[in-house]
Amino acid sequence: MFVRTERLTLRRFTAADAEAFAAYRSDPDIARYQSWDAPLPLSKAVEKVEEFAQGDPAAPGWFQYAVDLNDVLIGDLGLNLDENLMQAELGFTLASAYQGRGYATEAVRGLLDNVFIERKLHRVSAECDARNTASARLLERVGFKQEGLRLSNSWFKGEWTDDLLFGLLRSDYLS
Structure with missing residues (x-):
């Protein structure tokens, strides 16, 4: 399964991606x-890339898309499809050398177009550490609404962190 945008391809991971991924x-x-x-x-990157390559984007659970720019892996998007196949959770990572050029926004929009227009999902959610303002801004830029703030909710890397909760309905995305 491929998703193409103006500059990017969202595709399945391959073994050749392990070095850039690491x-x-x-x-x-x-x-x-x-x-x-x-x-x-x-060695761990090779294992993860092999695992990602075996995933099924239409099955419940996480599927990791490779974000490809001219045959170069620049990041990845994760979509956790719910058991009901009507909603999902989104995650994203972009290599620092490619940040600030609109690639993450373009990749997320491309995936949202796919899940809302082609696959007709009802809702996509996302959450991020409240200190991760770049991720929060990206989510808002593509149409997500902040739905909540969980104070001191996650014990993460040795500290309590606040979580921002976001959601986007198909009807809002398409309007």
Whole structure:
């Protein structure tokens, strides 16, 4: 399954992606608000890329899309499809060298077009650490509404963090 935007392709991971994947996921600034710790050894990146490559984007659970710019892996988008196949949770990561150029926004919009227009999902949600203002701004830019703030909700990397909750309905996205 491919999703194409003006500059990007969202595609299945391949074995050739492991080195680039390890590189950007080893960046401490990228890992700061994510569930993994930096650095990400190449051996673990190979395992994750193999796991991602076996995923089914139409099945419940997480599917990780490779964000490809001219045959270069620059990030990934995760979509956690609910058991009801009508709603999902979104996550995204972009290599720091490619940030600030609109690639993350373009990739997220491309995936949202796919899930709302082609797959007709009802709702997509997302959450982020309240300190991750860049992610919160991206979500708002593509149409998500902040639906909540959970104070001191997550014990994350040795500290309590606040979580911002976002949601986007198909009807709002298409209007």
